[in-house]
Amino acid sequence: MREIDLLFFARLREVLGVGHERLSLPETVRTVADLMGLLCQREGKWAEELGGKRLFRVAINQEMASLDAEIPAGAEVAIFPPVTGG
């Protein structure tokens, strides 16, 4: 099992009701896409937001990451809506 820190920001943090959680990844969860699959198993809002119907972005260790990116052990993984600064 690999432990990661999972962070949520902005609208996703509010809708999912969590800003930070510590998560143990099963061996089968290697990539960002795998992680989304795992989180979608929580159903409800999780599946609605992360199941592919709505846009979101992912960062691994504070760098933008794509769905096929591998998640290293101990990573900080952040999930958030498309950004709206400036």
Place this chain on the structure above:
Amino acid sequence: MTNSVSVQSESFDLAAEYRQFGADDAGIGAVVAFVGRVRDLNLDRNVVALSLEHYPGMTEKALQRIADEAAIRWPLNAVRVVHRVGDLKPTDDIVLVLTASPHRKDAYEANQFIMDYLKTRAPFWKKEHGVDGEARWVDARDSDYSALERWEHALKTNWGIVDHD
């Protein structure tokens, strides 16, 4: 070459920032300053307040990377980016971008590039508070992404630079 970025809740002072910006560099012939402000109107609704959330740590890295990328692509003497977070109201300043180069064309272009990249790459999120008391997260705009694509196309076509992420 000095690139510096700040993320802060307090306001910034354009004149003070300008005075410090490349002050001793006699090679600078042009400084472009862009200031983004909070408007009272977004789409069809009256905005009375705005809160800006960000991702501490990643925000500073993302801004630094954008400033550094601009400095690779244009001959710049200095770049300064200041972005505010927290609670703001209409007429408040949100963002400052200063770019300096020997000639104005590069300073103008790099400044615009930095803002276009910032709007799609830096982890900030705006929440608007309307006159009706409702709060709503602002949606990302497609036009911001087309601005980014224009740069990527132009950079690839003109200089053969391929973006690394």
